């Protein structure tokens with residue numbers, strides 16, 4: 427494209443796009459503030475989070491297992507998300523949502539990246555101003571989009587994209603494939619006034635590995651698990667090294683999203699040799715201590731359950747069956763058919779034991 431010709435058809439098109447973006451950027455709206463009005467059921471608000479832009483905060487006490495929000499994606503971009511497709515989706519949104527989009531944050535490095543990849547610098551100030559606007563637009567998208575779990579298309583939620591990171595978050599989000607909704611579930615009790623957080627990194631990595639992933643968002647996490655001067659953070663670090671070693675022994679690294687992330691340096695943990703079955707049980711115990719819930723961890727609990735069943739340790743086996751069920755209850759709620767299946771299994775297990783005169787209870 428001839429960037430020195432502001433009248434070329436391509437340049438005119440870009441100028442028109444920049445004008446649409448400009449118009450939307452004039453208004454400062456956040457969906458949270460809008461949504462708060464007239465909604466008595468809402469348990470959160472969006473407001474300033476010191477040093478982190480906006481954040482999502484509890485307005486009431488929220489119990490573990492509560493659905494904080496179920497939000498439909500406002501933008502869906504299929505396949506490669508180039509700037510043209512993203513702008514197409516942007517234009518499909520109502521003006522209010524376009525304005526909210528433009529009030530989101532884009533990161534300087536992303537913006538610089540777009541400019542250096544897609545645009546040859548020109549001596550024309552007016553052309554550069556248009557390019558900078560487009561780069562800003564794309565940087566907002568890049569910083570706030572999420573991959574959709576089932577197809578890897580990219581989605582953006584105008585409200586929940588405000589949720590900030592914590593390495594030990596009090597909420598988890600997932601894309602509920604059946605409803606197409608992005609759901610946020612409290613995985614700890616959250617007090618009114620507390621910030622609601624989710625993790626941006628793979629949850630079971632060591633501090634150093636998490637910091638590498640978080641660098642993409644251009645911040646250094648200073649949460650309690652990252653403050654290595656404390657006993658607490660050191661315990662988390664040691665545990666994560668053990669988790670890695672145990673996961674290797676029972677082939678769970680892929681499931682736990684730590685495959686290819688062997689912990690480096692410092693705080694080495696020597697584990698005695700053990701069988702895969704023992705490792706799976708020990709690993710499950712450590713996952714429970716992490717107190718961070720992830721749907722994939724069910725597979726590890728299932729493995730522990732199966733090994734214990736084979737060894738006829740019924741009470742212990744029941745414990746891990748129960749933990750699987752707990753995750754289902756947390757994610758789907760008690761009335762969902764997906765939870766019902768795991769409830770059925772639990773009940774048939776109980777029936778089997780009562781019939782056989784076994785003593786059932788969670789031991790240990």
Ligand SMILES: [Zn+2]
Nearest residue numbers: 593647649652
């Ligand atoms: Zn952290």
